[in-house]
Amino acid sequence: MENVELTVDSLCVGQGSFRVSSISFSMRNGDIIGIVGHSGSGKSTFIKTFVGLKKPISGKIRYTVNGKEVPVSGAIGFSPQDNSLFPFLTVEENLTIFGKLHGMSKDSIRRNTEELLSWLDMENCRGKKIIHLSGGMQKRADLAVSLIHDPKIIVLDEPFNGLDISLQQFIWRQIRLLSEQGKIVIISSHMLSDIQKNCNMLGLIEKGMYYGTASLAYALRRSQNSSLEAFLEQVFSKDLEEDKAKKR
Amino acid sequence: MKTVPLITAILKSFIRNWKSIVLLTVIPLMIIVVFFGSFNTEGILGIPIGITGLSDRFNIKDYESSYFSYLKITEFQSKDACISELKAYKQYACLEVIYGDAVTLNVYYDNTRNAIIWEVLERIKTSIDILQKLKSKEIASDFLTKFNSALSKLLTFKGSLRQTSSNLGGYINEIDNSILSLSNAKNDLANTINSMDQDIADAKSTKSDLQNDKDEFYSEASSSIRQSKQALMGMSNLTYWQYSSWNSAMSQLNLVDSLINSYNNQANAKFYDFDQRIWTYEESSRRGKGYMGDIDTYSGSLSNTKGDLVNYRTEIDAANDEIDRIYKDFEPLMGVSPDTLVNPIVMLNSPVYVPTHDMPKPRNNTSNTPNDATVREVIKGVNLIGLQTLFPTILFLIIIFLSLLISSFISLNEINSPSIKRVSLVRGIFFPHILAIFISSMLIMLLPLLAVLAMGDVLFKLPILEHLTLVLGTLLLVSSVFVLLGMFLAYLVRKESITLMINTFLLVLIIFYSGFLLPIEKMSGFAHLFANIFPGKLALDAFFKLVFYEQGIAAISNEIVMLLTWIGVLAIGVIVVAGLRRYASE
Numbered sequence: 001m002e003n004v005e006l007t008v009d010s011l012c013v014g015q016g017s018f019r020v021s022s023i024s025f026s027m028r029n030g031d032i033i034g035i036v037g038h039s040g041s042g043k044s045t046f047i048k049t050f051v052g053l054k055k056p057i058s059g060k061i062r063y064t065v066n067g068k069e070v071p072v073s074g075a076i077g078f079s080p081q082d083n084s085l086f087p088f089l090t091v092e093e094n095l096t097i098f099g100k101l102h103g104m105s106k107d108s109i110r111r112n113t114e115e116l117l118s119w120l121d122m123e124n125c126r127g128k129k130i131i132h133l134s135g136g137m138q139k140r141a142d143l144a145v146s147l148i149h150d151p152k153i154i155v156l157d158e159p160f161n162g163l164d165i166s167l168q169q170f171i172w173r174q175i176r177l178l179s180e181q182g183k184i185v186i187i188s189s190h191m192l193s194d195i196q197k198n199c200n201m202l203g204l205i206e207k208g209m210y211y212g213t214a215s216l217a218y219a220l221r222r223s224q225n226s227s228l229e230a231f232l233e234q235v236f237s238k239d240l241e242e243d244k245a246k247k248r
Numbered sequence: 249m250k251t252v253p254l255i256t257a258i259l260k261s262f263i264r265n266w267k268s269i270v271l272l273t274v275i276p277l278m279i280i281v282v283f284f285g286s287f288n289t290e291g292i293l294g295i296p297i298g299i300t301g302l303s304d305r306f307n308i309k310d311y312e313s314s315y316f317s318y319l320k321i322t323e324f325q326s327k328d329a330c331i332s333e334l335k336a337y338k339q340y341a342c343l344e345v346i347y348g349d350a351v352t353l354n355v356y357y358d359n360t361r362n363a364i365i366w367e368v369l370e371r372i373k374t375s376i377d378i379l380q381k382l383k384s385k386e387i388a389s390d391f392l393t394k395f396n397s398a399l400s401k402l403l404t405f406k407g408s409l410r411q412t413s414s415n416l417g418g419y420i421n422e423i424d425n426s427i428l429s430l431s432n433a434k435n436d437l438a439n440t441i442n443s444m445d446q447d448i449a450d451a452k453s454t455k456s457d458l459q460n461d462k463d464e465f466y467s468e469a470s471s472s473i474r475q476s477k478q479a480l481m482g483m484s485n486l487t488y489w490q491y492s493s494w495n496s497a498m499s500q501l502n503l504v505d506s507l508i509n510s511y512n513n514q515a516n517a518k519f520y521d522f523d524q525r526i527w528t529y530e531e532s533s534r535r536g537k538g539y540m541g542d543i544d545t546y547s548g549s550l551s552n553t554k555g556d557l558v559n560y561r562t563e564i565d566a567a568n569d570e571i572d573r574i575y576k577d578f579e580p581l582m583g584v585s586p587d588t589l590v591n592p593i594v595m596l597n598s599p600v601y602v603p604t605h606d607m608p609k610p611r612n613n614t615s616n617t618p619n620d621a622t623v624r625e626v627i628k629g630v631n632l633i634g635l636q637t638l639f640p641t642i643l644f645l646i647i648i649f650l651s652l653l654i655s656s657f658i659s660l661n662e663i664n665s666p667s668i669k670r671v672s673l674v675r676g677i678f679f680p681h682i683l684a685i686f687i688s689s690m691l692i693m694l695l696p697l698l699a700v701l702a703m704g705d706v707l708f709k710l711p712i713l714e715h716l717t718l719v720l721g722t723l724l725l726v727s728s729v730f731v732l733l734g735m736f737l738a739y740l741v742r743k744e745s746i747t748l749m750i751n752t753f754l755l756v757l758i759i760f761y762s763g764f765l766l767p768i769e770k771m772s773g774f775a776h777l778f779a780n781i782f783p784g785k786l787a788l789d790a791f792f793k794l795v796f797y798e799q800g801i802a803a804i805s806n807e808i809v810m811l812l813t814w815i816g817v818l819a820i821g822v823i824v825v826a827g828l829r830r831y832a833s834e
Binding site: 053055071080084087101129145 | 670
């Protein structure tokens with residue numbers, strides 16, 4: 001297994017006057033970071049910037065493989081919030097197309113396709129068009145396509161939206177398996193309990209600021225809350241009250 | 249290599265989306281088939297036309313099957329009856345035949361049916377023109393026969409006049425000779441009379457001398473005889489012998505006296521006779537002189553007659569010269585054909601484009617009388633050529649419309665596709681993605697394009713397949729221009745509804761500047777300049793050169809360069825707009 005290391009250093013992302021700054025964290029093989037924050041806090045903006053869909057305002061993203069720095073874009077497998085596949089193509093065709101776009105050989109594509117379809121329990125759906133799949137299957141297909149080129153960093157933006165519990169659990173299992181394979185996973189979600197349970201790192205984006213694992217642990221301790229969920233609920237309700245007060 | 253999978257994805261997405269297939273392939277193809285299948289190479293048929301005033305002089309029904317087969321002619325008793333049917337939309341036009349020196353056809357037409365009525369009128373006019381030509385030719389032929397006969401008679405008359413002139417010349421010469429002869433005779437007569445007068449004068453002088461001599465002799469002799477007698481009478485006493493002698497002397501004297509008297513009387517008688525003769529001669533001389541006067545008079549009359557004859561001859565010669573001039577003026581008409589007389593200035597419309605397929609060739613020789621079959625053939629041929637020349641316009645309208653629509657549709661589908669986020673993440677995908685959209689649009693365009701070309705070849709009998717490579721190349725170039733324009737708009741606007749709306753406006757502009765609505769020649773200034781380098785016009789020119797005049801690639805090199813320039817400019821435009829959009833989204 002290659003030793004990979006991802007370092008996000010003082011990254012500032014945003015659009016217009018909206019900013020999220022001081023995003024800094026470092027990850028290694030098998031790390032899973034959960035990015036949390038309330039709606040509109042800037043989670044997706046960070047994710048989009050990280051995967052390369054947006055340019056950072058400042059800061060750096062460094063990615064090293066066995067100590068050697070390589071461009072991070074080629075190592076990312078990204079699954080956005082919404083379906084990001086060709087809707088009129090089958091699952092297998094989507095896998096093939098994106099495999100080719102990533103410059104993979106036919107054999108690699110075939111091999112990875114078989115593995116992914118089997119791993120995600122989608123063999124029966126390989127010939128089905130994306131538009132004919134259920135939401136859960138679409139998400140699995142999306143995940144499969146994100147992994148077709150065997151990325152070292154997997155970025156999942158709100159992967160559980162609209163999925164039932166069993167599917168959520170299924171995806172978490174797969175994420176853990178990926179982590180076990182040494183892949184770095186960055187996941188944004190509202191499912192705080194699952195984040196707390198499955199991630200070994202945490203990032204909170206709130207009021208344009210990023211709070212990493214260490215600072216969150218400190219805050220958690222200070223708030224005397226036993227769970228992250230309770231702590232964040234406290235934070236969010238406090239925000240809501242402040243908003244109401246401002247409006248008054 | 250990233251382009252190919254993207255093209256595959258785009259094409260598969262297109263093919264599997266029944267809406268896109270129906271909207272951008274099936275419906276356009278159906279429209280194309282229905283549209284082109286609707287054209288009738290026979291032109292307009294069964295147009296109801298009413299007619300009034302037919303007679304033996306002009307009966308259009310005689311020509312119905314040959315020249316007016318496209319009409320359904322109904323005869324009406326009055327013009328008003330026909331017009332009332334026209335107003336009831338049962339007739340397209342009413343033809344009123346008016347007879348004068350010429351037959352006039354007054355056409356009352358339904359000008360609320362502008363789209364078709366002008367073609368109907370044009371067709372009727374064409375048929376009437378043919379009839380008019382035939383009639384004019386008949387009249388001209390008849391005129392020329394009579395004219396040639398008149399000119400022949402004129403020639404004969406001219407010969408007669410020349411003979412008369414010649415005869416008159418003979419008479420004038422004879423008169424001249426007569427006058428000369430008379431003059432000579434007169435001179436001879438004058439000389440003779442003068443000579444005779446001289447002789448008479450001489451004779452009279454001689455006679456007078458002789459008479460004087462005689463009278464003197466007579467007087468003297470009578471006197472001597474008297475004296476002798478007196479002397480004898482005075483003698484008396486004469487002896488017998490003496491008396492006898494005296495008596496003898498006396499007798500002798502009486503005898504002499506008698507003889508002398510007799511001689512004198514005879515001489516006087518002779519002189520009288522001589523005088524009579526002289527008088528006769530003088531009378532003859534006077535008469536001779538009178539004849540001389542007569543000769544002068546006659547000679548004068550002859551001179552006058554001669555003068556008159558000379559005048560007549562001059563007039564005849566002048567008339568002859570005039571006839572000569574008239575003949576010379578009209579002689580060229582003798583060899584003129586009736587066609588030339590009817591059409592002294594003939595404008596021959598010689599179309600340069602002669603179709604190579606199995607269709608009747610357009611007639612450009614008006615001198616031959618068209619028969620029914622050739623007239624029908626010409627009408628059919630003209631219709632087909634009309635459709636053939638219409639074909640490129642329709643073809644380019646379809647290309648422009650489909651290129652814009654398909655490229656906009658594909659571009660917008662791609663730009664707004666859920667897959668765009670994932671595709672955008674692939675490194676170095678920007679240019680391959682644009683190229684994939686372009687190539688996919690072009691590939692989708694290919695089917696309707698080939699369908700239209702096939703119809704052009706089969707239905708319109710254009711030699712498209714013979715020049716398929718160049719024709720297709722040119723069409724793909726122009727299609728590329730509008731595909732890029734569609735992509736440009738799609739990248740610029742991004743919203744389907746707004747892009748479609750702008751496309752509609754843009755289509756009107758494109759159609760206008762391609763010269764489909766208003767001929768480019770009628771445009772002024774910048775519009776004219778712009779239209780001349782507009783892709784539609786360039787492609788249309790290139791297509792005409794390739795298909796109608798079968799010229800090679802060299803002939804369309806300018807158009808190709810211009811189209812490539814357009815492609816280059818628009819490609820840069822697409823890249824810039826797509827780049828700016830991407831930059832803005834980042």
